Amino acid sequence: MKVEKLVVALSIVLFSCKKDASFKPIVYPSSYYRSGLIKTSDLRIFSNSGEIKDRSLIDRFLGVDSFFYVYLSDQIKNSQGLMDSIRFVDEQHAIVNDGYAHRSCTIDHENEALILTRTDTSQSTCSGDQFTRTMTYYVGEIKPVVYSEYLVSSTRGYYVFGYTSTGKYVLQESNGQLVAPEIFFVYHTTNYYQGNTNNILQDDFFKNMAEGDTASIMGYQLLYEKQ
Numbered sequence: 711m712k713v714e715k716l717v718v719a720l721s722i723v724l725f726s727c728k729k730d731a732s733f734k735p736i737v738y739p740s741s742y743y744r745s746g747l748i749k750t751s752d753l754r755i756f757s758n759s760g761e762i763k764d765r766s767l768i769d770r771f772l773g774v775d776s777f778f779y780v781y782l783s784d785q786i787k788n789s790q791g792l793m794d795s796i797r798f799v800d801e802q803h804a805i806v807n808d809g810y811a812h813r814s815c816t817i818d819h820e821n822e823a824l825i826l827t828r829t830d831t832s833q834s835t836c837s838g839d840q841f842t843r844t845m846t847y848y849v850g851e852i853k854p855v856v857y858s859e860y861l862v863s864s865t866r867g868y869y870v871f872g873y874t875s876t877g878k879y880v881l882q883e884s885n886g887q888l889v890a891p892e893i894f895f896v897y898h899t900t901n902y903y904q905g906n907t908n909n910i911l912q913d914d915f916f917k918n919m920a921e922g923d924t925a926s927i928m929g930y931q932l933l934y935e936k937q
Contacts, residue, residue, distance in 0.1 A: 741797045742888050742934035747787050750891075751929035753779075758919040771926045775896040778904040779928055782894050786906065786932070793879065793890055793908065793932060796826075806879055815879065823910060825852060826879040833874050835862055838903045841873040845895045845925060848918040850909025854878050868901050880908050890932040898924040906930075 753772050755762040762768070786792055791810040798804050798817075804826050806813045815826035838844050840859050847853060855876045863870040882889050893911055896904040899920065911929070919925060 736798055736888075738798050738800045740936055741795060742936050743795045744793060744932055745935040746933040747783060747892075748931050748933065749783075749928060750931050751927075754927050756916040756919070756925045756927070758916055758921055758923065760916055762924075771924075775904075775926045778896050779894055782904060782906055783930065786892070786930075796879075796881070796888075796934065808879075813877070820852065822882060823852070824881040826881065828877040828879075830876075831857070831874060832877045833872065835870055835872045837868070837870050838897065838899070838901070839869060840871050841875075843918065845897045845915075846905055846907045849893055849895065849912060849915045849927070850880075850907055851912045852878060852880055852909055880910060884931065888934040888936070890934070892930040892932055893927055894930055895925055895927045898926075908932075 753768060753775070755768055755771050791808070793806060793808050795807040796804055797807075802817055804815045804817055806815055806826060806828075814829045816829060818825045818827065836844050836846060841847055842856055842859065847856075857874045857876075859871055859873045861869070862872045880891055882891055890908050891910055892906050892908055894904075894906045896902065911927070916925070
């Protein structure tokens with residue numbers, strides 16, 4: 711019994727030391743700057759019935775959608791205004807430099823993630839369908855608050871909707887580094903569209919997809935270094 715207790719105690723100490731060695735807690739105040747982008751998952755295919763595992767279908771979608779993933783990743787890597795830096799003022803407040811503007815945010819913890827919620831109200835547009843029915847909204851577990859939606863254009867059946875909402879940013883610790891999880895997607899519907907969202911994948915998001923529609927997704931991470 712004494713030996714077993716000793717092994718358990720040593721395991722706890724070793725695990726704690728390993729965790730402390732790999733992750734340096736955020737110090738307030740401090741600033742983090744975007745340093746790179748990495749892919750974290752291979753292509754995955756979904757219909758409204760769930761994930762498609764057929765290798766031949768996955769390869770076929772990869773051949774069709776690979777251009778969009780290269781385009782989206784190049785956009786993020788080359789856009790200096792996209793979540794460019796994060797300044798942690800204190801444990802409750804942060805400032806995100808996004809879109810060449812400083813966005814004041816409050817900080818909340820949700821499971822393993824830091825959720826930075828903007829204190830202002832933002833307005834933007836989204837193509838494909840109503841904002842709350844697009845991949846950018848229902849693909850993620852962490853959703854913004856949507857105050858209103860309105861039709862901007864429906865030229866030739868291609869819908870563009872405007873919306874007013876409260877934006878959120880998702881941050882995580884991964885391998886001792888601060889990262890922002892990014893989901894890249896290509897949504898195949900009557901008029902397919904592509905995009906990315908800073909979020910955590912919702913396991914049953916595909917249940918919101920219309921019958922006959924298909925989506926391919928890849929996981930990425932924006933990396934941040936402390937300066």
